[in-house]
Amino acid sequence: MIVAKSERLLRMIGGLGQALLSLLFWDTVFVVLYKVFHWTWLGSDSLPLGSFGTIIGIIVGFRNGSAYGRWWEARTLWGAIVNRSRTFARQVLTTLSSEQAAGSQEQAEVAAVQRELVLHQVAYVHVLRQQLRGLDPVPEFVRVLPQQDTSELARTKNLALSIETRMSAQLIAAHKRGWLDAWQWQAIDQSLASLMDSQGGLERIKNTPMPQQFDFFPRLFVQIYCLLLPVGMVSSLGWYTPLGSTLVGFMFLALEKIGRDLEDPFENCIHDVPMTAIATTIEINLRQMLGETELPAPAQPVDGILW
Amino acid sequence: MIVAKSERLLRMIGGLGQALLSLLFWDTVFVVLYKVFHWTWLGSDSLPLGSFGTIIGIIVGFRNGSAYGRWWEARTLWGAIVNRSRTFARQVLTTLSSEQAAGSQEQAEVAAVQRELVLHQVAYVHVLRQQLRGLDPVPEFVRVLPQQDTSELARTKNLALSIETRMSAQLIAAHKRGWLDAWQWQAIDQSLASLMDSQGGLERIKNTPMPQQFDFFPRLFVQIYCLLLPVGMVSSLGWYTPLGSTLVGFMFLALEKIGRDLEDPFENCIHDVPMTAIATTIEINLRQMLGETELPAPAQPVDGILW
């Protein structure tokens, strides 16, 4: 996610640089042919550029709205993961308990299980963000839980899912040992189910791109429109044609690009939902609830981009 | 769902091929009549094509938005089925258990029931996708559960519903044998109810097409508009009329087609929600949770289409 306020003009326009240069070149060639070589049949005032513009506006406007909807749904699902991770940790730390006297062996076991469950949740969010970006999730798991055996987990096709299943088994075991009553087990189980729902939603956005029609036709129409712009403008703007038609073309290209950038929010590019920052925030909150004092630093923007 | 990036221009435009050829033919006849036979009364500059275009844009834009909404709702409901299938399997595998000693007869029975329930869920998703596409669902059921007697199930009008009812009866039986306590039974029963809700939503989309007004008038208006286009353009574009009016007509036809393709997402055509791929993903996840190692391969696009 772009957060730097400065330099953003350059960065924003930069993404369109190549297209703009091509457009400027085409416009210039066109006007030279028209004015120097007198190919006046090239210009036509009656091209229905207005109708074109309306249709493009409707389709691109709808596409941009849907793309923003996908991006914001992705962000909202990550927000739900933040909420549920905190609730899960709160529930584990306050409800899991032993009837034994303080200082007993079992009390120490309970504390160890609590710590392990919360750290599994920390690992889960980091693994999930790596999976969504198509990166290797195992190193993140090893960083958070270095003592765990990863040989089995690394073979699974959906590591995040396997972590949740393992946590679910640990909770059942705790319930069987009497550390959780049925009410408390159910409340925590619902938190896990809710985390799984959010994960499923994120995978749905990742695996189902916008229908290709909404991707393909807007771009095609904008390109045709840019090619036709000098035809409609050259007879009245003359030598100013490259300026005018590049300016108009720039607006259409920018409009089309805005939506395309947001369409896929987990592509490991600068327009991503800032999953690393969100996962780090969860890690800080959960480690603080565990009483740790050496916390990781919040994620900072790198070169104006928050990952 | 179309996933192939290459060749897509041809495929996309291909769907419009016949309409475009008819349009080009009409435009050519028109211009020949106008220029060669001098039927100049055919051309009229003052046709309100702009007003037409605005009205068409409004109605088609709304229709496309609703069609996309149907398609995305269908995809979201399938996503909920993915989530709930995983949760169901996790719940069955972690909570269903016997108090008997390991290795006892009852332990083996519990394991068999667990396996059967999870495989029924696998069969359920495949049966549901076949039903929605109007194909025979029984072979899919036989493939997943070859030992089961299907004579009774095959007679039911809604096979997926019968499978869920059978699973519900198995869970009640397990509860009565003491393998599930009331909490756990309720949690699993809610998963089944949630699966039924998703199935009901899919059947609603399948059985209730868009109101025919939204289907009929946009197409009628676009066709009238395409017929009138050369009337308004021929006096200024002359021999270029077929080029210009086919180009404009192409944009309107494409705009109208985008929505129509998405309207009905279970028609066994290339614009379907990729139900086979989703059901296969669920099968892989659930069989892996059962500990199987010979997993089906993920569904691959066939000729650029993911089914």
Added chain:
Amino acid sequence: MIVAKSERLLRMIGGLGQALLSLLFWDTVFVVLYKVFHWTWLGSDSLPLGSFGTIIGIIVGFRNGSAYGRWWEARTLWGAIVNRSRTFARQVLTTLSSEQAAGSQEQAEVAAVQRELVLHQVAYVHVLRQQLRGLDPVPEFVRVLPQQDTSELARTKNLALSIETRMSAQLIAAHKRGWLDAWQWQAIDQSLASLMDSQGGLERIKNTPMPQQFDFFPRLFVQIYCLLLPVGMVSSLGWYTPLGSTLVGFMFLALEKIGRDLEDPFENCIHDVPMTAIATTIEINLRQMLGETELPAPAQPVDGILW
């Protein structure tokens, strides 16, 4: 709901027939006055028909979107009733049970109560659809439950609500006799509450029409626009004016009608949500779950309309 594909052009346009004839008559009178009687002051090129068209487009577009939203919400609420009816029947048939030996008196009583509850649910959906359409619901109740005493029910102002209250009392009685434990009672009670929520939503749509402003102004504006159309067109189109302005007027009238038809989905007209078909589907599903083999036939379209 209109389902017939053929003849639909006639049917769709037919609804507009009278308006179109009036419009054609007005346009013809207008052009005769202009061309034969030379009342040339009637024509004016500078009428701001474009601004009119934009404003009409905005208000009618919004109205149509809201009307479609009402129609789709009504359909979704009926879909929820389908889901909840199936879940209710599944819960009643699998959880309601007696501890007594098979073949005992109490077992027979349990089976009778199960059957009665499921048939009450069948009657409920038929009664609800009749009530929403403003028809007499009692005959439907008698058809499904012929032995029941209806003298008391027929006096109530909201028969569907009374049926649900009676079912609720039967479930409490079953709970008190020990045929349902507290968990199971709660699960079924939630299904009833959910059915009541859906019924309340349907009654809300029935009792609260669109604000009359959204109904009145679009129609008024479209009528004014149609009257003014020949004024703006006659000087350039001449004798073709009736053709041109009727065509444009047709599009605006159709656009306005599309929304008005969908606005009220329970008016016992051809644009209704197909409640009879939905209720019959529920009846088939529930009777099949009861083990009946003589099932009613699914509702078929009558003259192209599914009721």
Added chain:
Amino acid sequence: MIVAKSERLLRMIGGLGQALLSLLFWDTVFVVLYKVFHWTWLGSDSLPLGSFGTIIGIIVGFRNGSAYGRWWEARTLWGAIVNRSRTFARQVLTTLSSEQAAGSQEQAEVAAVQRELVLHQVAYVHVLRQQLRGLDPVPEFVRVLPQQDTSELARTKNLALSIETRMSAQLIAAHKRGWLDAWQWQAIDQSLASLMDSQGGLERIKNTPMPQQFDFFPRLFVQIYCLLLPVGMVSSLGWYTPLGSTLVGFMFLALEKIGRDLEDPFENCIHDVPMTAIATTIEINLRQMLGETELPAPAQPVDGILW
């Protein structure tokens, strides 16, 4: 809410009467200055009225959509109150019961508490509608529950909230006396929580008007537009200018007014959500469930308005 179909033209346009007269006066003065006094510099064909119209259309269209959203959300929240009131009464009447023999003292007490709880709910909905309209709620409470001491309640700042708290205390007392088990108490408590959520939503709409920008700029822009209309029209329409520009101005004024009327649905004006009618419907349903036979009459429209 306006329900009368007849006379509505007058009523609808009547609200705009003063504005239209002012506009007509301005247009007439303008054309007199232009035609009689020959202040021809007043007319200018090149005013960008089209751009103005587009911008106004966008902002007013969005404002109207949001205002309709607020109005429909208010109606939906009242619909939820209808559903929850019925469910609350159904739960109180079917679950609250004593183990004592019929005819005993305690049975009579139970019946009295049931009746009191349901009447409190009736009072609650009437009190809530009075509070939302800024009217004194105490008389409604006294009407429904004449024996109750109101001295304490009348001092509270949110009477509806106090009634719910009192009902909550009565339910806890009933639970402590054994008339409700824990399951039943929880189910009723959830109904109360759900009623409180709906009340909170209604208060949110009441206390948070649309951002004033969306209220102020549309009106300002429409007024500027109406003032400029004759400038752009006078040179071509001449003496017909007052007719033409008042007609166009009427459409813009009406478009702006549609949204403003719906914006605040609890202002005790003719565009209110019909809260009195809804509360009376609830009272009829609940009194009928109590077995009363002297029911209040359903609210009737007064002079075409349903309150």
Added chain:
Amino acid sequence: MIVAKSERLLRMIGGLGQALLSLLFWDTVFVVLYKVFHWTWLGSDSLPLGSFGTIIGIIVGFRNGSAYGRWWEARTLWGAIVNRSRTFARQVLTTLSSEQAAGSQEQAEVAAVQRELVLHQVAYVHVLRQQLRGLDPVPEFVRVLPQQDTSELARTKNLALSIETRMSAQLIAAHKRGWLDAWQWQAIDQSLASLMDSQGGLERIKNTPMPQQFDFFPRLFVQIYCLLLPVGMVSSLGWYTPLGSTLVGFMFLALEKIGRDLEDPFENCIHDVPMTAIATTIEINLRQMLGETELPAPAQPVDGILW
């Protein structure tokens, strides 16, 4: 939130003052160059200002809709906090109780814990609003709970989260002492989880601004449009150009500003959601439920602004 009706014209336009003056200056310079210095090449009738306007309208309209959506979601989440705070207090005050005789030591302890929990909730909402505005939350906590030790809490990075965790621990302790049964504990725990969800939603809106593309391009496009306005108008409007183009520019600048103001609803500026007023309302409701009579005064608008 701006609530003052009077003077609002000045305030609204005031925010645009500097931009309007710059625009007026530019327009004046332009017309002087054109009319006095006869740089007539500056004017061009054929600039596609209409296409520009359409594209700007589409992108700004969508941005404004999304900004309003963020603002209304923020308000709705605060509304949920109001509801849940009241429900939490109602639950704590009615369900938390001791079996001991009235007047006993334990009864006094229960009352003290009830009071402390409700005051913690009061502190929570004030702390949350300070945190969201980026102000120091500790003084608000000290004001509400002066006896509490804040040294530990002040060190935490998310004070509101720590308060909720502390309340959760107090409830578990009360459950262990037998003051709450499992049902009641679960109901209160759900209220806490729901408060955490709302807090998470507010933090999501705070931490995730609109994608910068939607912020940057609309402003850039509006600025370019304002610069180009006199180019397209000067040849026809002549000396009136500054008036006409400033008026049009004002509308576009206002349209762009409306959305930008609402985009970030917690920036401690005059367009904020009125969090101080909402938190004070909660404090009044909750203190009244505790039986206090010296209540804080409701928040009043300061200089027309409700904070």
